[in-house]
Amino acid sequence: LLLTYSLSYLLTSLLHKVCSVEPKQLCVLDCHFTMLLPIITAAAVGLATGLLLQKMFYPYIWLDLIYYFKLQRVKQTMKRRMRQGVITLLDCFVRQAKCTPEKPFIIYEGEAYSYGDVERRSNKVAQVLNAHSGLQKGDTVALFISNEPDFICVWFGLAKLGCVVAFLNFNIKSRALVHCLGACGAKTVVVGADLFHTLEEILPSLLQSGIQVWLLAKSSSHQEVLTLLDKMEDASEEPLPTDLCSSPNIFSNSLYIFTSGTTGMPKAACISHLKEVMSMCFLKMCGVTCHDVVYITLPLYHMSASLLGIGGCIELGAACVLKKRFSASQFWNDCKKYNITVFQYVGELCRYLINQPKVPEETAHKVRLAAGSGLRPDVWKEFVKRFGNIKVVESYGLTESNIGFINYTDKIGPVGRASFINKWSLQFDFVKYDVEKEEPIRHRDGYCETGLLITPVSVVSPFLGYAGNKEMSEKKLLRNVFKEGDVFFNTGDFMLIDQDDFVYFRDRTGDTFRWKGENVATTEVTDVLASLDFLQEVNVYGVSVPGHEGKAGMAAVILRPNQVLDCRSLYCHLKKHLPSYSWPRFIRIQESLDVTETFKQQKSKLVQQGFDLSQVTEPLYFLDESEETYSPLSSEVFAEIMSAHKRI
Structure with a gap:
């Protein structure tokens, strides 16, 4: 009421001084304003009440609405482009190359490749393979190439031929390599010069199976292996004739991306053109713009780097700094050197960064945003505290499915919202x-x-x-x-x-175990253990124990430098933060933890070895509840556990 009357007085005074309104007229205006006062007051009270209720019960509704409308705008843009014939990721790239041919696209080891450069080089790849390989539309070609610009050029060149491209993990060896080639039905494989030694072991069987092998080099010591770079020197930079180019259905298969194989052999997930185009919008939804420089250290055979990263840069017309392999020690130097503003993370990448010694470059950079998935809350808090004003956009998604979440708020921990x-x-x-x-x-x-x-x-x-x-x-x-x-x-x-x-x-379904009639999420136990200052890395899993139903918890851990396992503190910490059925029954100390190239922890081998002293040479401890500590696992105690004479 006081505010309303004050506004009334100020308004009448202003009209009198500025507009020369007579006092008699002012009196009439003031009378009308007084009559409207109850309505104005009711509206103000209603608005204030509504805002208070919204703040109490729906505090994030405005952020939800902003995200919703941003998502709708992206969908409308996709529909408009499709009506114009821009249907696939390749179409989007060709369109971007025509609009901004001189804009830097890939920066690799200090050398910049513009959108136009990559377009012309991919045309050369298409021209050579069209003339010499015998590939037809719909044939599957596997890429066994490290992180380098030619991975992208060959990928796009094959797409221009209408081929389905399979991204092979460049860390897999002979048996897994044969499995992957067979799973996707590849008729041809293009291999990088630095990876050819891995392929040599199975080369005879590949050639015998009729699989054509192309080497990213100018010459080869094997007569049966075809070389690509020498033929590209004389190839035309012009695109293939229109009648040879593929006109795909947006729902048809475009890529095979293999799962990381944390358990068992990798599986070849089929990726449609629609999935590709949807994935390209990820960086835009995270707030990245065409002016950003995106740092990609993840392997290109993984969807995060290829579709979300490279595809995301194409969608925006942004520049990408590509790293051959992730290096925690060089990370901040690279960010400063290349003026990085955005980087992608996955899995434990950020944990590796916070475990590095402090250097001046870690705060003397221009990084404003980190986008990815799998960032644990404890690492998240330490990361934003240590490395400056970097907004973290955590997300969730799957290679095989179109479901996805993005945490567009500043809350630490969640992957998104289910409003x-x-x-x-x-x-x-x-x-x-x-x-x-x-x-x-x-x-x-x-x-x-x-x-x-x-x-x-x-x-x-x-x-x-x-x-x-x-x-x-x-x-x-x-x-x-x-x-x-x-x-x-x-x-x-x-x-x-x-x-x-x-x-x-x-948790993943396979990472959850049941003990004493209770379901236990390994990530929950991992988070609690990771908060101990003497533990650097933690991997929790379930193991079978004779005479016990379900699986007992076990943790493989890495100690921080110059630290020892404080068994008494470990016990007290677990007692304070977790119910007893969640406590690891066994602790295994390791020098390093096995992870995939996307930093997912490997568990299958650890589960298989369990706490078997004949298979594990590293220090093992068991939960000794009678002494309220963890004690070294001796052969006598192991025998008692295996004979079910000792309950744990």
Whole structure:
């Protein structure tokens, strides 16, 4: 009321002085204003109440709405481009190369390649392979190439021929390599010069199987191996004739991207053109612009680097600094040297950075944003505290599925939000899961209970399966979930939703174990152990113990430099923060933890070895509850546990 009367007085005074309004007229205006006073007051009270209720019950609604409209704008842009004939990732690149041919695209080891350079070089690749390889539209060609500009040039050149391209993990060896080539049905493989020695071991069998081998070099010591670079020198830079170019269906297969193979052999996930184009929008949704310089240290055979990173730069017309391999010691030097403003992370990359000694460059940089997935909350807090004003955009996504979340808020920990607005635009559900049976829990009527993240399979959100593995493809599908005939994709990931609708990644289905009748999420145990100052790395998993149902928790750990395992503190810490059934029954000290190239922890070998003293030569400890500590695992204690004479 005081504010309203004050405004009334100021308004009448202003009209009198500026507009020369007579006092009599002012009196009339003031009378009218007084009559409107109850309405204005009611409106102000209603607005204030509404804002207060919104702040109390829906504090993130404005951010949800901004994200929703940003997503709708991206979708409209995609639809408009498709009507213009720009359908695939390759179409988007060609369009960008025409619009900004001189703009730097790839910066590699100090040398810059513009959008026009990559367009012309990929044309040369297409011209050579069209003239000498005999490849046809729809043939599968595998790339066995390290992180380098020619990975992208060969990829785009093959796409211009209408070939399906398979990205091979350049760390795999002979047996796994043969498996991957067979799974995707590759007729040709293009190998980088630095990786040819890996292929030589299986070269005779490849040639015998009719697989053509092209080497990214000017010459080869093997007569049967074709060389690419020498032929490209004289090849035309012009695009292939229109009649030879592919006109794909947006739902057709474009790529094979292999899973990292944390358990078992890698699987070849089928990636459609639609999935490619959707993935290209990731950096834009994170807030990256065409003026940014994006640092990609992740392997290009992984979707994060190729589709989200390279594809994201193409979508924006941004520049990308490509690194052959991630180096924690060189990271901040590179950021300063190349004026990096954005970098991609995945898995434990950020943990490696905070474990490095402090250097001046780690705060003397222009990095403003880090985008990726798999960043643990404890590392997240330390990262933003130590490395300057860097906004972290954590996300969640899968190679095989179109479901995805982005945390567009400043809250540390979640991968995104499941607000009613996001549920409206993104289709997903959660179902309860039986850890021991490794299948969703169903009601008596056969339908699923509502934990495990699933997403409906539809025409616009398809699941193309795994190449050459129909059984595994079918296992990823859940049928008759909520009604007869519906089909859902099983992500295999457990999520947690809090009271504010934030979504947290908790565990993979295979990473959860059941002990003493309780389900235990390995990530929860890992987070608690990782907060101990004498532990640097932690990997938690479940192991079988004779005479016990389910699996007992076990942790492989790396000690920080000049630190020892403080068994008493470890016990007290667990007692304070976790229920007893979650405590690791065994601790294994290692010099290093096995991880994939995308920094996912390897667990299958650790699970297989368990706490078997005949297989583990490193120090092992067991939970000694009678002494309230962890004690060294001796052969006598091991024998008692194995004979089920000792309960743990």
